[in-house]
Structure formats: structure tokens, C-alpha cells
Amino acid sequence: MEKFNKDYVKASLSVIGGKWKASILWNIHPNPMRFNELNRAIPEITKKMLVQQLRELEQDGIIHRTVHNVIPPKVEYSLTEYGETLCPIFKTLHDWGENHLAFSKNIPSSED
Template identity: 60%
Template structure:
């Protein structure tokens, strides 16, 4: 570890590499309580493009945070859920949600 990154910077950079971007935290937020089908996630996050949703889900799966389960049905059914490792982010997601609520109250937007 570089001397100038001994204060935790490298850990924050690592976290941002995994969770960074506009959509990943929102996707994880929607998965925290329920397994979701792709179409549910698309409906819950209407601003995201299909290409971006697929990309973000693949990255979350690759990083070991999300499971992708394919059911052999017609039509095919695919569900996304947290892995056990992904569940370790639940307190972080709740803390971010709480902070956002306090921030909006501070700005008197809610």
C-alpha cells in the first residue's frame, strides 16, 4: 500500500470501484428485501436503459454481490437476489438512505 493512501483512501477507492456509478446502489436497494425479476427492476428504475441495467447486474454478479437464478420455464424466468456476501451491504445501504433523508430535511425538501 502506498504511504499516501494509508488513511483509508485505497479502501474508499475499492468500494467506489465495486459500487460506483449512477445505478448500482439503487439496484441493490431494490434487491435488499426481495428477489426481483429483470422486468421488476426495470419498472422500479424506469430511467435506466436496458443495456445499462444488464451491464450493472452483470458487474454486481461478477463482484459476488448478486445471484442470477435462471428457472427452466417457458417463457424463461430469471431472478436476481443478494448473495450472502452482498447482504453485508445492507447496513451500508440503510445508512445511505438515512443520510439522504436527513439531507433532504436539512434542505427543507421534505
């Protein structure tokens, strides 16, 4: 296996790791989403945690928060150009997950 610099992996996971960030990013790609749409798309996340995760992703330059000057207020979240560079990673994770689900069906359970 190719040797990887652990600091690079650690830096990557500090930005996209955790329980919710990957789900948030997966949902706002390719179409921007409003806060309540995201909250409905990820029903297990609390509003407080969603706000926190969105702020962190915005501070890291991964997502952009667009405030439309309309009444009622409209705010959308989308991937930045830099955030779009994560798309191949999520495609790879998607494919790996598909393979993993197929593989895990063939693993005998510990109850067998």
C-alpha cells in the same frame, strides 16, 4: 475525523459506485426481482445499461442470477450472502438522505 484508507474507499466505490448500482441493489433487497421488474422500478435506466450493471454486480459477487427451468424462462436477481453485507451501509445512506432532505429545506437558496 477518523483517518480512512483511501484505497479501501476506492475499492468499495468501484463495486457499488456509479449512477445505477445503488438503485439496483436497493431494489433487490430484501426480495429478488426479475429483469423487467427492475427495469420498471428504475425507469430512467436503459435495458443495455441494466444488463451491464447486473453483470458487473454478479462478477463482483454482490448479486446472484438464478435461472428457473420453466417456460417462459424466469430469471431472478438477488443479493448474495456477501452482497447482504452492504445492507447496513444502505440503511445508513437511507438515514443520511432523510436527514439531508430535512436539512436542505432549511438552507437559504442563492436566489434569496
